[in-house]
């Protein structure tokens with residue numbers, strides 16, 4: 001039986017592990033062709049195997065997203081190889097934990113480059129292709145820190161607020177077009193990132209990467225009159241509404 005995303009082409013950044021890998025596999029399970037990007041090719045190749053096992057097609061295109069040329073190359077290669085793009089999931093991200101007074105300019109710049117500038121540039125470069133699709137979706141993975149602020153995470157928080165703000169502006173620009181823009185704001189998800197940054201959270205309480213992937217799947221497959229702009233996803237044990 002054909003999946004709901006058969007013949008659809010998706011780019012997923014940060015697909016070498018964690019949430020990005022789960023999103024790639026979920027899109028593959030509906031028959032999508034998933035362009036998997038990240039820096040570590042060997043890990044992307046592992047994700048590609050999982051996407052194929054799930055029933056999808058996979059293409060590995062490594063890219064350092066702090067590099068504008070690599071971003072342009074990623075979109076150009078996708079265009080050359082497939083001639084279309086239906087889904088862009090801006091998932092790649094990094095954290096930095098330090099008091100603001102001890103945050104070095106290079107750490108701030110790095111957070112900015114990967115978490116905010118790269119998705120901005122990817123949206124810009126991908127839009128000509130996305131506009132050609134019958135219906136296209138951009139999903140930007142922000143964070144609970146995209147709507148709140150936590151101590152020791154000022155650089156990360158600033159970049160995730162920026163990503164969310166850019167997404168709101170772009171959604172308005174694209175209103176009425178074939179391209180929808182969504183933002184996901186997850187709390188703690190069970191990945192390498194959270195093990196490093198929040199070792200205090202009980203692993204058993206963390207959200208599964210597959211749970212986030214299910215929500216992405218909903219956003220890219222649902223095309224009724226109802227639109228979900230943004231999802232706040234918290235751990236079941238955390239305060240409602242990120243309180």
Ligand SMILES: NC(=O)c1ccc[n+]([C@@H]2O[C@H](COP(=O)([O-])OP(=O)(O)OC[C@H]3O[C@@H](n4cnc5c(N)ncnc54)[C@H](OP(=O)(O)O)[C@@H]3O)[C@@H](O)[C@H]2O)c1
Pocket residue numbers: 013014015016017018019020037038039040041043063064065066091092093094114141142143144185186187188189190191192193194
């Ligand atoms: N885990 C959480 O609790 C949580 C909560 C809210 C939001 N998020 C967000 O969800 C997204 C995924 O996070 P995760 O938890 O899955 O993190 P993760 O396990 O650390 O994975 C991060 C991904 O981003 C890629 N990446 C990092 N720097 C890159 C760069 N310069 N160029 C290209 N790719 C790069 C990594 O690939 P390579 O190392 O191969 O480059 C990896 O695939 C991030 O945007 C994160 O901020 C996570």
